[in-house]
Amino acid sequence: MLAVEVNHVAKSFTDKVAVDNLSFSVAQGEMFGLIGPNGAGKTTTIRMMMDILKPDSGEVTILGEKLNEATKNRLGYLPEERGLYKKLKVLDSIVYLASLKGVDRHSAAEKANELLTQTGMSASKNKKIEALSRGMGQIIQFIVTIIHDPQLLVLDEPFAGLDPVNTELLKGMLADLRNQGKAVILSTHQMNQVEELCDRILMINNGQDVLYGDLREIKARYRGNSVLLDSEGELGEIPGVTGKRTHKDYTELILDDKTTPQQVLAHLISHGMVINRFEVATPSLNEIFLKEVGKKS
Amino acid sequence: MNKTLLIFRHEFLHMIKRKGFIILTLIVPVLALIGIGVFQLASTDEPPLVETVTIGYVDEAGGFDQYTTQGYIELVRFDTPDDATAALINGDVSEYFVIPSDYISTGVINRYTLERQLETPPAIATVIKNFLTSNLLTGKVPPDTIELVEKPLSLTVTRLTETGEVATEQGGYGNVIIPAIFGLLLALSLQAASLYMVEGLGDEKESRLIEVLLSSVSPRQLLTGKVLGLGAAGLVQVVVWLVSLPLLLNLASSTIGGFFSTIQLPANFLVLGIVYFILGYLLFAALSAGVGAISSSARDGQPLTMIYALLVFVPLWFASLLFIFPDSPIWTVLTIFPITAPIEVMLRLGVAGIAAWELAASLAVMVLSIIGVLALSVRAFRVYLLMYGKRPGIGEVLRSLRSG
Numbered sequence: 001m002l003a004v005e006v007n008h009v010a011k012s013f014t015d016k017v018a019v020d021n022l023s024f025s026v027a028q029g030e031m032f033g034l035i036g037p038n039g040a041g042k043t044t045t046i047r048m049m050m051d052i053l054k055p056d057s058g059e060v061t062i063l064g065e066k067l068n069e070a071t072k073n074r075l076g077y078l079p080e081e082r083g084l085y086k087k088l089k090v091l092d093s094i095v096y097l098a099s100l101k102g103v104d105r106h107s108a109a110e111k112a113n114e115l116l117t118q119t120g121m122s123a124s125k126n127k128k129i130e131a132l133s134r135g136m137g138q139i140i141q142f143i144v145t146i147i148h149d150p151q152l153l154v155l156d157e158p159f160a161g162l163d164p165v166n167t168e169l170l171k172g173m174l175a176d177l178r179n180q181g182k183a184v185i186l187s188t189h190q191m192n193q194v195e196e197l198c199d200r201i202l203m204i205n206n207g208q209d210v211l212y213g214d215l216r217e218i219k220a221r222y223r224g225n226s227v228l229l230d231s232e233g234e235l236g237e238i239p240g241v242t243g244k245r246t247h248k249d250y251t252e253l254i255l256d257d258k259t260t261p262q263q264v265l266a267h268l269i270s271h272g273m274v275i276n277r278f279e280v281a282t283p284s285l286n287e288i289f290l291k292e293v294g295k296k297s
Numbered sequence: 298m299n300k301t302l303l304i305f306r307h308e309f310l311h312m313i314k315r316k317g318f319i320i321l322t323l324i325v326p327v328l329a330l331i332g333i334g335v336f337q338l339a340s341t342d343e344p345p346l347v348e349t350v351t352i353g354y355v356d357e358a359g360g361f362d363q364y365t366t367q368g369y370i371e372l373v374r375f376d377t378p379d380d381a382t383a384a385l386i387n388g389d390v391s392e393y394f395v396i397p398s399d400y401i402s403t404g405v406i407n408r409y410t411l412e413r414q415l416e417t418p419p420a421i422a423t424v425i426k427n428f429l430t431s432n433l434l435t436g437k438v439p440p441d442t443i444e445l446v447e448k449p450l451s452l453t454v455t456r457l458t459e460t461g462e463v464a465t466e467q468g469g470y471g472n473v474i475i476p477a478i479f480g481l482l483l484a485l486s487l488q489a490a491s492l493y494m495v496e497g498l499g500d501e502k503e504s505r506l507i508e509v510l511l512s513s514v515s516p517r518q519l520l521t522g523k524v525l526g527l528g529a530a531g532l533v534q535v536v537v538w539l540v541s542l543p544l545l546l547n548l549a550s551s552t553i554g555g556f557f558s559t560i561q562l563p564a565n566f567l568v569l570g571i572v573y574f575i576l577g578y579l580l581f582a583a584l585s586a587g588v589g590a591i592s593s594s595a596r597d598g599q600p601l602t603m604i605y606a607l608l609v610f611v612p613l614w615f616a617s618l619l620f621i622f623p624d625s626p627i628w629t630v631l632t633i634f635p636i637t638a639p640i641e642v643m644l645r646l647g648v649a650g651i652a653a654w655e656l657a658a659s660l661a662v663m664v665l666s667i668i669g670v671l672a673l674s675v676r677a678f679r680v681y682l683l684m685y686g687k688r689p690g691i692g693e694v695l696r697s698l699r700s701g
Binding site: 047050054075077079082083085099100101141 | 303503509
């Protein structure tokens, strides 16, 4: 059973088409990246998945069925712009919102204490939400998102506003959840986070699908025929290399169509070169993103 | 637990912990207790000394020389108007009047004063009248008759039932006072409840918490839970008031007496008071949920609540007309119109009662209005859920409700 199945979904607002005939699926135990520039339609897509917005056409299936009260209890949602009841205490907020996900108050309090300890927030459990810093509030919201042990997590810009320590904490927790077989959808425009965490991605721009599939395959598809080399000594003439670009710490060697990186490496070793770094040049997701978004616009 | 009940519980607890709610709930018994206490303290002191007032008069008709002491007013005779004027200017008398020689035929008395007045104070007019009557009648009728003539009319009215028995509810202002106070408090409470609802929804929208809530519950569950939570808080408030009112009334009646001993609770007042309070709360909460739905923030929604929060006071504005013309059809309209119904019913219960069909129509319209308004609010809520910008126009709201 797929965690999410979106089929030909479209949504328009009075002044623009936000999502245009979009289809994708997310499997259980998968970390999925939903990426795109600001205004691409990521949040609208998520809101349709959460049944907050009704699509104009198309269908969304969550955990094998149309979203209903039972499936709502099995998903966790962290919206992009966040807030909690300012006047409520941390523990009370978590327990109330967990109870709306079908967790009984006693279990919710127990689990909340456990998660607060895990995130180093237990000292704040009796503080009012308004007394917390933005980052701390975000951690509490993350706890609210996962406290009911959801099968599907949808996180809209989860790392925005977090310091490096909390970012790493969250990444670790997300990896654990994925390893437990949960499906995680990360919507973000922070490409490095997606590159680091996600198995598959959907890149959208102007509400349309730009790139969709396995991240490694996509990167391989965009791989150019060049290698990055950091070596000691004079390089000299290398057969099959048509050009060189010198960067600060390395040199990029452009290969002709018939030459493979392995042949270049064999040539360098056979000539006794001291090699500190030899890497097949793969474009970053950010470069692919800029290329694709630039192409479309 | 059902999710609507969870929201209901949360909203109810949140509401009854609000300072404004606690103050409004407790202010009735506390103020009444303070009033009774102050009266008791004041009544244990010696009665204040009333300064004697001296009024002059000139008797040109002759024969007006007895009964010159009328309560705290002393009447002093002068021979001529000039003498009386001199005494008035000197401050020996506060005013004077002249009984002209043709008084018996004309009945006219001339009064002179240094003060600018709209009319003769009733106490002075009574003193002058009694002085004249006493002197005119003395020696002609027994003193008891003179006393009777001077006393104001004392009417004892007894209301009978259609079978000729003495009715349990006798009417009069004593019967109106509690419903009128209750109506005023209900109006204030409904106004406060409307603001709380709009504020709560506005905060949830502004903080975007609404998206988290709606990933767990449906708009119908959310709004129904909120409306019921507010209604239950209203019930707590009315129970506190209705339980404390009869107790305070007994206390006031036994310690103060007088008018308080004539105060009665109209028949069915307790039951209808609770029913209309709850229905009123539910209606106003549902209306405010609709306002909250189409407003992007609490501040944006509050002016809209004023439209119906002011309409609720209409029965109180026209209460004096209700006392004079209790049978006007206008009161039937206000009884059936759901926004004015709670207060109008309370007032009419005290003044002249309400026909059974009017009550039935009023209750039916209120219940249907609550259901209808809540359904429209849920619809509007989904349409305008993510509208964080400006409020839509009325035309736009109506169009989207039809198509939504």
